[in-house]
Amino acid sequence: MFANFDFDVIVRSLPYLFLDGMTFTLTLTALATLGGLVFGTLLAMMRLSGIALLSLPAAGYVNLMRSVPLVLMIFWFYFLVPYIGQWLTGAERPIQVGYFASSLITFTLFEAAYFCEIMRAGIQSIPLGHIEAGRSCGMPEFLILRRIVLPQVVRRMLPEAINNFVSLFKATTIVSLIAVPDLMYQVTMVIQQEMKPLPLYTSAALTYFAVIYVVAGLVRLASERWRNRIYA
Amino acid sequence: MNSFIAKMLASGPVITDGGWGTLFLEMGLGPGELGDTWNLSHPERVESIPRAYVEAGSEVILTNTFLSNRLTLAGHGLEGQLRELNEAGVSISRRAAGGRALVFGSIVGVIRTTPHVWLVRLGDAYVELFRNIPLLVQMFLWYFVLPELVPAAIGTWLKQLHYASFYTAVVALGFYTSARVAEQVRAGIMSLAQGQRLAALALGFTLPQAYRFVLLPMAYRIILPPLTSEFLNIIKNSAVALTIGLMELTARARAMQEFSFQVFEAFTAATVIYIVINIVVTFGMRALEKRVAVPGFIGAAPRAAQ
Secondary structure (H helix, E strand, O other): OOOOOOHHHHHHOHHHHHHHHHHHHHHHHHHHHHHHHHHHHHHHHHHHOOOHHHHHHHHHHHHHHHHOOHHHHHHHHHHHHHHHHHHHHOOOOOOOOHHHHHHHHHHHHHHHHHHHHHHHHHHHOOOHHHHHHHHHOOOOHHHHHHHHHHHHHHHHHHHHHHHHHHHHHHHHHHHHHHOOOOHHHHHHHHHHHHOOHHHHHHHHHHHHHHHHHHHHHHHHHHHHHHHHHHHO | OHHHHHHHHHOOOEEEEEOOHHHHHHOOOOOOOOHHHHHHHOHHHHHHHHHHHHHOOOOEEEEEOOOOOHHHHHHOOOHHHHHHHHHHHHHHHHHHOOOOOEEOOOOHHHHHHOOOHHHHHHHHHHHHHHHOOOHHHHHHHHHHHHHHHOOHHHHHHHHHOOOHHHHHHHHHHHHHHHHHHHHHHHHHHHHOOHHHHHHHHHOOOOHHHHHHHHHHHHHHHHOHHHHHHHHHHHHHHHHHHHHHOOOOHHHHHHHHHHHHOOHHHHHHHHHHHHHHHHHHHHHHHHHHHHHHOOOOOOOOOOOOOO
């Protein structure tokens, strides 16, 4: 069954695959998470503001982003971003932004929609009584936010947010479609040269599995500890 | 179910989980003392009770194991004796019933510790495997790697299969989603009160019957909302199948754009279709939720754990 499993091809292409490919995948994931966090917080604030002019567009954006496949979004932004750039800068021709910027913008905007929902759920899960209790103890609003609201919001959000990070890491495989040199794209390129799908796809799968298994395990451990500390 | 119980009773007295705490108090059980420990310390006192029941003609005999579960035993520092206490309790009642009884029952602690541990591990491995590999990679594995792994003749047949990418996509999406749904079903069952399982087993359901008639009907209702989003996910995830050459909606939009150079028209059409499908599914599932709701139960219950 594994008679034609060629380990040599993995060793030969190792630096190319895992240094270049993995670095790119991780950079993209990390930057998109950061961007999504910032933009997502903004969206959550808009949705919770109670001002229809702010909350309706934010809700529409989140629902649109969440009902369209990521693949389609990648194609959208791949073609759309140059025109948006042209419109923003007033240039004569569509601006070429390159694959990295294009995929980073897509993932940031996509992640923002998901983070917005996580954040909103976290904030809404805090009982009003906690804030009232803080007030009746004479705490100033800022202190209530820092000592009562935020510690709980962060704890409730963290497992979900890291789960989201893990799914983003998995989802970045899709950028190989627009010839972005992430891990999966590099694997495909090597396969086209070497014609050996078996060892390469298998090792790619094992790599993703190992990384995600470890991260997901840590998340579970951390979230259990956090939960115990909330109710301790 | 009545005929089921009748059938069981026909073959002799039935033994189920229970306890005789009040009778023990009369016999000198100290306050705070755990009656189940008498299975080991005073078996003769325990045995006198079921024997009296049998002599009086009773056909349903309890075992003295009601509190022999992990939680209660841990409270008394006795969790190490879980198995011992349950086994002793059952064998006492069995002796009293003359050894010809069918034992059904909630030796829950024992069930959840030893016999099923490998099943549990197998399930965990399955979930971890399919949940932790990106869908795209899984599609490639099924499409490119599987034909190389099987014997050459089958491999060739697989490669030449008409519509192969469609079947591959169905299989890949199926396995990927099944792992996620498995997690939700587990969460749903765990969110049910433990008493439901115990009650089912004490009434003489076998474990599969308890799942089929008691636990799963409730669990599925509880996890309907997360199942809805899983349903929406699988629709979105189907777009990944374009990587193995399946001409689904996104791939068609892309082909349109390549032929006509009308990028925005093509992608707008695809986007609108996805949104419409989403709305239809969401409303359909909401209607289903309403239809299958158990009055006064699910509406008040909190949503299932993630």
